[in-house]
Amino acid sequence: MKTLLIIAVLWGFALTVQPDSLHAQVREFGEYDVKAVFMANFFKFVEWPSPVREYRMCIYGSDPFGESMRIVEGMTVRGRTLEVRRPASLRSLGDCHVLFICSSERRRIHTILDAVRGMDLLTVGDTEGYAQEGVMVNFYIEASKVKFEINLRSIQSSRITVSSQLLKLGRVVDGE
């Protein structure tokens, strides 16, 4: 009985003590830190048609992430190393798996989307209206939280598969 009591007490103690270090780190996170992590996590819910050796995440346009990408750069996702690239031209987008299209490319969005069509890319943005334009996943801020909307038609028209898990999290929009 006594032993049981002690175990119960220790058990309770273990349960109540919370490691707050992670929490502290999160608080320092900025908007783009979150977006970077979210993007890294997209790899876990998305399947590409061709075999992948290493995941490549490409940022096109004027990079808003700054230092934030360092958090995810080089991390291992599903047994593969995550690389971050910043291609200069549309031609060098061919070996990217996730493409973040910056707000700077607002005017050229159609051109870019047309260019990557058929390239099995998960297109991501954080500019209002992008989803309606045809970007697959577009971040937006709601109640100070990072959310995303999903253009299901874009995803269905590509050859990549996105987990329903991810899909049910996003706000589905219609569009091109």
Next chain:
Amino acid sequence: MSRSRDLRSRAMALFRNLPLKRKLILIHLISTIAILAFVGTIITVNEVLSARKTFISDSEGLMEGLAKNSAASLVFRDQKDAEETLRVLQAFPDVRYAAIIDKAGAMQAEYRRDASPGEIRRGRGLGSGYGFGLSEAWFSRAVTLDSERVGSVYLLRDLTRLYGNLYRNIGILALAVIASLVIGYYLSLYLQRMVTDPMTRLLGMMKTIADRQQYELRADAAGKDEIGDLARGFNDMLQKIEERDTELTAHRQHLAELVRKRTEELVRVNAELTRELEQRERFEQALGESEKRYRAIFENTGNASIIIEEDSTISLANAEFARLSGYDLDEVIGKRSWTEFIHPDFVEQLKEYHALRRMSGDGIPSGYDVKAVDRSGRTLEVHLTVGLLPDSRKTIASILDITEWKAMEVQLLQSRKMEAVGQLAAGVAHDFNNILTAIIGYGSVLQMSLSAESPERTYVDSILHAGQKAAALTQGLLAFGRKQVIAPREIDLNDAVRNMEGLLRRMIGEDVELRCRYRPEETVVLADSGQIGQVLMNLATNARDAMPGGGLLLIETSVVTVGRDSGGEDAGMEPGSYALLTVSDSGTGIPEEIVERIFEPFFTTKGVGQGTGLGLSIVYGIVTQHSGHVHVRSKPGIGTVFSVHLPLIKGAHAAAVDVDPSISTGLTDGTETILLAEDDEMVRRFIGMVLTERGYEVIEARDGEEALRIFEDRGDSVDLLLLDVVMPGMSGKAFYDNAERMRPGVKAIFMSGYTADIIHRKGVREEGVHFISKPIIQQELMRKIREVLDA
């Protein structure tokens, strides 16, 4: 521990005494219960375990789904989605609470079935696991994505339903058990008959056989089982018993015959024994009576008697012994040795006798005088008579207390000695008196014939003086020898002493104080007051001489009663009342060793010329002559007490002091005729001359015969007989007896210094018979003659 064992043994005992039927049922029921309990337990445990297992796997499935569905919402921090995921749980009514918690431990979403918060934080932040409480169980599972933990889900399920199911199942099981027990009981009730019925039958038959001795009965031995075997064995046994019974009957008859014979013999022997016993009883009774008889003799001999064991212990003693020794019998019997009662001087000798008597008994006196010691340490003179008890090593001793006898013996010896000395003295004095009568008589004649101026007169006076002194000495001797003629009368001892008081006072001198204490009542004794005076004089003289430096002389009169058993001073005295005259002085006292001798004549402690040595002898003689006793007690340095006991005469009135008879001092005293018988010529002639001178007519006779002749011739003219008692031939007394016959009442005066015969025969003077002691003093003779003639 011993309690449980005690209980078990009691239960076993209870079980052992149950009938077989009950036993079988009980065994069956116990077995059934045991099996059912075992199976029931297994089923129940299995039920519980499988229910739990199902519950857990259910829950784990649920958890897995939750984890899967919540992974994305956790990664992308979508609370709404997480809550959406949990909402699925509404389909599970026993889920009370669920939570999705992110990697950092922050609550992502919560689900509550009702308002109760419960222990909602339990398991948060944990990996995978579950736990069961009393009414709920919790499950926790890590949510992993790409083998990375992204958070966890937590679930709390209500167990009430699970347990409800469980209870229901167990209840059904219990009902089934009870039902099977009841069925089992009735089944065993029916089935046990298969075993018990043959047994009961067998038992009933056994009882019948035992009760009625019907050994010809046989049991039904149809079965081939153990009971059948038993019945067959029983039948075999019956067969044998039947055979043996027949045999036994024969034996019994034989035995009965034997017993009858033995009994007859026993009765005969018993009768013989009874007769013997009766004989012995009679013998013992006789023995008891004998024992009682001898016991009574032992107790009542009057002598102290004891029986002594071989080891000297006294094993029996009688009451007289207790009285003599001063011990209680209880203190003596079996506890003390006879040696404790014997004076140490005699113990060794007696021990020797004791030992010798046991060996041979020859030469050992059967009686001897020894000294014994009583409890107070007083020495007793005893005479022991000792004998061996026949056929034993015990001795019987009879103890006679002879202390008093011994004392009397000593006294008697003393008296005899005194008597002898007295006779000697008296014998001498008798002749001496005759001589003195002549000397004094003729001296007196010579003195009268001389004129006062004659120069020879002084010589005659000296002769007479010396003669008087010699006469006094002779008187003393006679007094001691109790040969004095006394004239006892009833007198008051007080008066006798009182008359002497003045004289005594003068005699003892001024240095000695005389104190007299008289008994207030008259103290009458039969005594010669002159003699009593003599006694007082002598004792006072003695006392004075014992107190040269002065002191106290105390004379007392009193009365004492002497009992039969009195000892000490009174020993040897006739019982009765005595007048006691004590003369005490505070003088030097008399040494113990000579106390016994002080009454002997011529025994004196005084220097030559200081005393005659006759004083106390005279006292002794006078007192003894008065049928009295004189004793002396003395302590050197303190004083001496003389006690004179004289027989007390009661109720008589004593005459006053002797009236001094008037002595006629005229020239002629009388003219009467006096017949004088005296064998001593000198004395006869002297007396004759004196009497003639005083005017009497005197007829002289030389002896008794002559006197008788004269008296026969002219007895009528004789007025008085003056007779010497002791004469050759017819004594004065014999003559007097003849004369008295011829002329009764004839007056007579006996003269003698030796009057024992007369005194002893008569004790007191007869009427008309008078005495005068020799030497004859002229004046006294004249006075006596006148006294008798005038009477």
